[in-house]
Amino acid sequence: MTDETQARPNRWKRFSDWDERPLRLDKFAAEDAASGFSAFKSPFDPKPGLSLGDGVVESMDGIAVRDFDMIDVFIARYHLDPEIAPEAMAMPSLEVARMLVDMNVPRKTLVRLAHGMTPAKLADVVSHLSSLEIAFAYSKMRARQTPGNQAHVTNAKDDPLQMAADAATAVAFGFDEIETTMRVARNSWSNAVACAVGAAVGRWGALFQCSSEEAEELKIGMAGFTSYAETVSVYGTEKSFIDGDDTPWSKAFLAAAYASRGIKMRCTSGAGSELLMGFHDRKSLLYLEARCLCLQRAMGVQGTQNGGIDGAPVTCTVPGGMRELMAENLIAVWLDLECASGNDARATESEIRVGAKILPYLIAGSDLICSGFGSILKYDNSFNASLLNGEELEDYLVLQRDFEADGGLTPVGETRVMELRSRAVDAISAVLEELGLAKPTADMKLSVVAASGSDETRTFSGRDVAMISEAIYERSITVIDVIKALAARGFTEEAENLLKLVRLRVSGDYLQTSAVVRDGRIVSAVNNPNDYQGPGTGYRLTDERREEIVAIRDVLTRQEVLRVEAAFRPGEVTRVAYRPTGPAAATHNPKEVVIGISPAFGLKLFQTVAGHPLSAILRVLIGGITEGGCTARVVRMRHTADTSFLGLSAARLAGSGIGIGIQAKGTAVIHQKDRLPHNNLELFSNSPITKIEHYKRMGLNAAAYALGEMPEPVIVPTRGEAMGSRYHARVSLIYAIETEMTSEGAEPEEIDVMFLGAAA
Amino acid sequence: MTGKPLTVADYPLAENRPDVVETKAGKKLDDITLDGVLSDRVSLEDLRITDRALRQQAEISTAAGRPTLAANFERGAELVDVPQDVIMRIYELLRPGRAGSRQELLAAARELRETYGAEGVAAFIEEAADVYERRSLYKKRF
Incomplete structure (x- = not known):
């Protein structure tokens, strides 16, 4: 009845947990193509197609001129x-897709074909590729060989002091x-x-945009002050474009204007923007993006900020959204754009x-893996979190370091930062002082240097910053004034660095x-073109670059482990003494439990991984056995760790046939002969979370087994911690110290354990 | 400069062909030093790109197989001497609904061609004038 x-x-x-x-x-x-929520294919996407008459386009992707x-x-x-178009458009999309992942087909061949492909054709080709194939093709097709990154x-306060400190850090x-950007x-x-x-602090060459x-x-x-721009957005439908208050001609004019000012420029486009702007024409995200990308190459910009960008979150709500973002990036590099x-x-x-x-x-x-890695804390990111x-x-x-992959970054030590x-x-x-813009106090400066984020700074008010900014503008302060100010105050290196950056404009090399x-x-991409043609080609980490990447902080070494153990020794020798008394033999005392300790236990290693002194462990194990009505004998094993x-060896020596084995790191077992x-x-396999009381209960249980009872096993509760990631490096180094001390056939040694003074 | 177009091997010009790089006032890259700035021998004007440099970069882009990028550098070269306010005015005019008629854009094209010799950009704007008409962009937007 109770059941009912x-x-x-x-x-x-579990659903509640989730x-x-x-x-x-x-x-x-x-997925709802009619509402614009389709990553790769919409029934409203056109079929790829192109007809030319006398070299002039008559129709493209099903639309007459x-x-x-x-x-x-x-x-x-x-x-x-x-x-190129007749040849490129006639090739089956699947065949071109295979060429994209064929290491024997050079990048150049594919770039040439892309120049003759319509947006629908480009989208059709890449939609044949799996995510893995897209990533591989991307690696082969990206324009510059050496990867990079952008921050x-x-x-949140638009604080110039923190801005400078964080820029130098980035x-x-x-x-x-x-x-x-600013609030x-x-x-x-x-x-x-x-x-x-x-x-300009530390080195020169980081390009900068506001x-x-x-x-x-542009002003x-x-x-x-700035050396590049990337906020020139383009869209894949005409209505979005107009709503974005531009046309392809106005944006292309702006692109030429940036070139005329010697400023590096890329456009921005990404899946989902048309969806967010409400004019998606029921087309797939990829097709619209292919249009954007063809348009950017057409405008003659050197590159694109692409891959969803502000539309990435909405794109990722759709099935295949992340794959689509990769696919559009692939089209970008296939079109030979910086990405x-x-x-x-x-x-x-x-x-x-x-x-x-x-x-x-x-x-x-990728040319720039992130087009904005948030080098600052999330709440300080005025673009929103990255x-x-x-x-x-x-x-x-x-x-x-894990993947031995160059993500463009290098670890930096605390002192250097x-x-x-x-x-x-x-x-x-x-x-700021030299130009009469502001006088930061010592307290402001100190708070900013140490601050992880603007919550921790005591600095300029919003009003102060606005006045600084307006003064710079109204007084027409230029980079020349800033360079002079730096030099006047002894920041010669920074003045030189800033000048070198601006000087890039004279030759315009960085516009390529x-x-x-x-x-x-x-x-x-001109002097460092991606020449990937299979293993052994393309970008490879040099030994020097690998050294930089692997040098993260707080790496455990054998020396460090030994140092920590050695530091524990002086305390332990005041608490316990282990006196060998000769070879250990089996006895017939049915109430005897043998504790088999490992070779380095108390000799070279003095604490468990959990940090318990070995003397304390031994004390409670013996205490538990005694309290359980048995006697304990300690034997050091030298043939095994x-x-x-x-x-098992301890059990075979014990009169009761019950033994405890324990390693210095704290792993312990109850065994029977x-x-x-x-x-x-x-x-007890999880020594890092094994507490003293568990060892005590292990002693009691060992005694119970010796007396023929069936006690409740001691369970060390785990909450699913990643024990291996936390401890295995240290454990392996510690364990190697134990195994070094073993020798084949070495006899177990009887140990007289003397506890000195009070327990630790 | 020799008459021969620059190639990929000449790039970067600042490193491989400093002989062909100079500012509008004829300064070489080596003249652009901190001392020069501090003694007012180098001004912001000396840190501007020249039309010549943009055409050189266009030659390199062409050699590298990037004709559309080269075309943009060519348009940029034509705009080097166009003042900032003119640039911003024409950019504004090219935005949707700013020009009330085709004639306004054609006038801007004429200005660029006649005052600044910007033949390519002028043709580009004339092309826009046609397309805008066909796509009804001369409507006032509110």
Whole structure:
């Protein structure tokens, strides 16, 4: 009856657990092509096609020339190469897809074909590829051989001191480009000056941009503070384009204007933007993006910031969304554009999805893996949180090390970071003072140097910053004034660095595709082209670069483990003495339990991994056995350091046939003489979470087994900690000390244990 | 400069062909030093790109198989001497609904051609004028 009266549960509680995970903050959308929610294919996408009459386009992707919208006109006129198009369009898409992943087909061959392909054709080809194939093709097709990365440097207060310190820090971590923006539009000039100065600390060459309103951004560039721009957005439908207040011609004019000012420029486009703007024309995300990318090549920009960008989060709500982002990036590089490959706007709350999102880019490499890695904390990111942020920067450094992949960053030590941050804050303070813009106090400076984020700074008020910024603008302060101010205050190196950056404009070398500055030299798709043709070609880590990448902080070494153990010795020798009394033999005392200790136990190793002194462990084990009505005998094994065999050997020596085996690291077992080695009675395998009381109860249980009883086994509760990741490196080094002390056939040794003084 | 177009091997010009790089005032890269800035021998004007440099980069882009990039550098070269306010005015005019008629764009094209010799950019704007008409972009937007 009770079964019927009790309420039946109506939900598996695991679903409630899942409800609580960050993943469930992400919302997912049903596939619905008519509403624009389709990644790769929509029934409303056109079939690839092109007809030419006398080398002139008559129709493209099913649209006759008289019905062309502005985007079609621009693509047909400036992207499509009529010499190549007939051949390229006639090739089966599957065959071209296979060429993309065929290491024997050179990149050049494929780039040439892309010049003759329509947007629908490009989309059709890449949609044949799996995610793995897209990543591989991306690695083969990206324009510059050496990968790089870009950082966001912003803060919630638009504080120039922190801006400079964080810019210097980002540069030290190896970012090739840094991008800033502001909370309050009028602060753009202050941000620009602060980042320009900060980025000149430590080394020169990090390109810098200040994302702001188009006209303002160009003005800031003209004053010499910024060296690139990437906020020139394009869209895949005509209505979105117009709603974005531009046309292909206005944007192409702007692109030429940037070139005329010697400023590196890329466009921005990404899946989902048309969806967000409400004019998706029921087309798939990939097809619209293929249009954007053909348009960008047509405009003659050297590169694109691409891969969802602000539309990445909505794209990731759709089935295949992340694969689509990779596919559009592939089209970008296939079209021979520099690709700052997104991985910026945080598309998920799930750290697993974050890691999965970044991995293909990390191992494939990209011109700029993130087009805004948040080098600052999430709340300081004025673009909104990035896929990866200051919080997670070390995770990324470790991923580089794990996969021996160059993600563009280099670990930097604590001392170096503090030096650079101090120097940057001093440098920008000197500039602000020298130009009569502000007088930062010592307290402001100190708070900024140490601050992880702007919550911790005591610095300028919002009003102060606005006044600094407006003064820079109104007084027409240029980079020349800043260089002079730096030099006047003794920041000669920074003055030189800033000048070198601005001087890049004279030759314009850095306007070429995928250009960055490495070690004071321009590296671009022109002089560092991706020549991947299979293993042994393309980008490979040099030994020097590998050294840099693997040098993360707090790496355990054997010396360090030995040092820590040695430091524990003086305490232990005041608590316990182990006196060998000769070879150990079996006895017939039925109440005797033998504790088999490992070779280095108390001789070279003095604490368990959990940090318990070995004297304390031994004391409670013996105490438990005694309390349980038996006697304990301690024997040191010298033929083995293995827990099972320590226990089994001890059991064979014990009159009761019950033995305890214990390693110095704390792993312990209760064994019985006639059992198979790995079929023990009880085992404490997780020494890091094994407490003193567990050892006490192990002693009691051993006594109970000796007396023929069946006690409740002692379970050391685990909460699923990743024991291996936390402890195995140290454990392996410790265990090696034990195994070094074993010798084949060495006899067990009777030990007289004397506890000295009080327990630890 | 020899008459021969520059190639990929000449790139980067600042490293491989400093002989062909100079500022509008004829300064060489080596003249652009911190001392020069501090003694006012180097001004912001000396840190500007020249039309010649953009055409050189266009030659390199062409050699590297990037004709559309080269075309953009060519358009950029034509705009080097166009003042900032003119650039911003024409950019604004090219945005949707700013020009009330085809004639306004054609006038801008004429200005660029006649005042600044920007033949390529002028033709580009004339092309836009046609397309805008066909796509009804001369409508006032609110």
